[in-house]
Amino acid sequence: MSWYRTAIKTAVSTLALSISSLSVAVEPEKEELKFGFIKLTDMAPLAIAYEKQYFEDEGLYVTLEAQANWKVLLDRVITGELDGAHMLAGQPLGATIGFGTQAHIITAFSMDLNGNGITVSNDIWEEMKPHIPKRSDGKPVHPIKADYLKPVVDKYKAEGKPFKMGMVFPVSTHNYELRYWLAAGGIHPGYYAPAKGDTSGQIDADALLSVTPPPQMPATMEAGTIYGYCVGEPWNQQAVFKGIGVPVITDYEIWKDNPEKVFGVSKAWADKYPQTHIAVVKAMIRAAKWLDANNNANRPEAVKILSQPNYVGADYDVIANSMTGTFEYEKGDKREVPDFNVFFRHNATYPYYSDAIWYLTQMRRWGQIAEHKPDSWYMDIAKKVYRPDIYALAAKELIAEGKMAASDFPDFASETGFKAPQTEFIDGISYDGRKPNDYLSKFNIGLKAGDSLK
Numbered sequence: 001m002s003w004y005r006t007a008i009k010t011a012v013s014t015l016a017l018s019i020s021s022l023s024v025a026v027e028p029e030k031e032e033l034k035f036g037f038i039k040l041t042d043m044a045p046l047a048i049a050y051e052k053q054y055f056e057d058e059g060l061y062v063t064l065e066a067q068a069n070w071k072v073l074l075d076r077v078i079t080g081e082l083d084g085a086h087m088l089a090g091q092p093l094g095a096t097i098g099f100g101t102q103a104h105i106i107t108a109f110s111m112d113l114n115g116n117g118i119t120v121s122n123d124i125w126e127e128m129k130p131h132i133p134k135r136s137d138g139k140p141v142h143p144i145k146a147d148y149l150k151p152v153v154d155k156y157k158a159e160g161k162p163f164k165m166g167m168v169f170p171v172s173t174h175n176y177e178l179r180y181w182l183a184a185g186g187i188h189p190g191y192y193a194p195a196k197g198d199t200s201g202q203i204d205a206d207a208l209l210s211v212t213p214p215p216q217m218p219a220t221m222e223a224g225t226i227y228g229y230c231v232g233e234p235w236n237q238q239a240v241f242k243g244i245g246v247p248v249i250t251d252y253e254i255w256k257d258n259p260e261k262v263f264g265v266s267k268a269w270a271d272k273y274p275q276t277h278i279a280v281v282k283a284m285i286r287a288a289k290w291l292d293a294n295n296n297a298n299r300p301e302a303v304k305i306l307s308q309p310n311y312v313g314a315d316y317d318v319i320a321n322s323m324t325g326t327f328e329y330e331k332g333d334k335r336e337v338p339d340f341n342v343f344f345r346h347n348a349t350y351p352y353y354s355d356a357i358w359y360l361t362q363m364r365r366w367g368q369i370a371e372h373k374p375d376s377w378y379m380d381i382a383k384k385v386y387r388p389d390i391y392a393l394a395a396k397e398l399i400a401e402g403k404m405a406a407s408d409f410p411d412f413a414s415e416t417g418f419k420a421p422q423t424e425f426i427d428g429i430s431y432d433g434r435k436p437n438d439y440l441s442k443f444n445i446g447l448k449a450g451d452s453l454k
Helices: 002-026 041-051 070-079 090-097 122-131 150-158 173-184 214-222 235-242 267-272 274-296 299-306 316-323 353-365 375-385 388-400 436-440
Strands: 032-037 061-066 084-088 105-110 116-121 163-167 191-193 198-203 207-211 228-232 245-250 261-266 326-328 334-336
Touching: 032 041, 032 070, 041 061, 041 084, 041 261, 041 274, 041 299, 041 316, 070 084, 070 090, 070 105, 070 261, 084 090, 090 105, 090 173, 090 261, 090 353, 090 375, 105 267, 105 274, 105 375, 105 388, 116 122, 116 173, 116 214, 116 235, 122 150, 122 245, 150 163, 163 173, 163 214, 173 207, 173 228, 173 353, 198 207, 214 228, 214 235, 214 245, 228 235, 235 245, 235 316, 235 326, 245 326, 261 267, 261 274, 267 274, 274 299, 274 388, 299 316, 316 326, 353 375, 353 436, 375 436
Parallel strands: 032 061, 032 084, 163 207, 163 228
Antiparallel strands: 084 261, 105 261, 116 228, 116 245, 191 198, 326 334
16 A cells, blocks of 8 residues: 555645645735825725734735825835835826836725815905805805806906915826816916926916925915915815815815825836735725725724824814715815715726826826827826736735625726716816827817927
């Protein structure tokens, strides 16, 4: 029977070797990781993945570290001081095409939908109010359009006073949303002309936009340096709580279910640590699902976590005001906005090419992309930066492990990466990600195909 024992030993050795090989293949190449974030409520998937030990479930030992501003955060990802970070959706795109710091950054995970607002100072609000339609109860009709701000901006211009507003970064969602809202109301937000060395974004502007880090927005407005701003939460609600300003509109009302932040890593890092990257995405998908589970039932616990000083560090009530399905505009005017923060519903975590292309159209519209590009260029950049292939690998592992259901995700066999044409914008213009130049031609304010600011 020695031949039998030998055969069994050989079979067991082969099985052990194959199991060993399998485990090696799926173990993360790098276990100790440091991720950066800015103190905003939409960093929540990182905090929850850490606090609920989803990272540890994947064999990852993660440190989360708040960063001073978006530029520092991006620079530290590029240098490798950070393994990855909570990023503005436009940052991987801007870096990859060379607007600002040049580096190939990718994203395989969209962190959330919506989550921003536009706030004006009390003085500006009082000047806007006579132009805003009222409901029968005397409260403003929403959404509040920039049409009602235009007479105020025109008055400032006539008096020779610059009308100044803040946003968080030149390639931020906030910059593009504020510009979109202003332009829809006939207020020119200005052009960039990088080929001429002008990165102010204020050429031909009726309203002058400048960069202010998110946590400093309320104090900067209170000091009179800016008259309003576009920022993520909790810094709009903070203005309400401090009694220094009025949020006039959310980005949900500018573009319903717009993509907001992404998780970004350098292409070199992703190539070096592919299984680590998949493991990170798996943990964050689970965190996003937890945040939206059971009709947001976990949000109060999430707010308690985010209110800690090592995360957002704002008061519980300030964060809860938007995070739990409501949004307070003028003090005492709290309205239901159940999808103000979306982390998992509506396939929020999937990195759609059409989302990437929308940001690129706005870069072109305002001159950050100086010259006309064919539709194919937009598609090529989107595929270079947004990586649904990596997302799908992570999702399929979660399904195979029984941690998620196939129904939680898009149908990967048929998914193209393009959402159906979207129509719910403040100006009523529809957007089809497959036709970026056609989309750009629809705007009254903004660069068209033949325009250049050289």
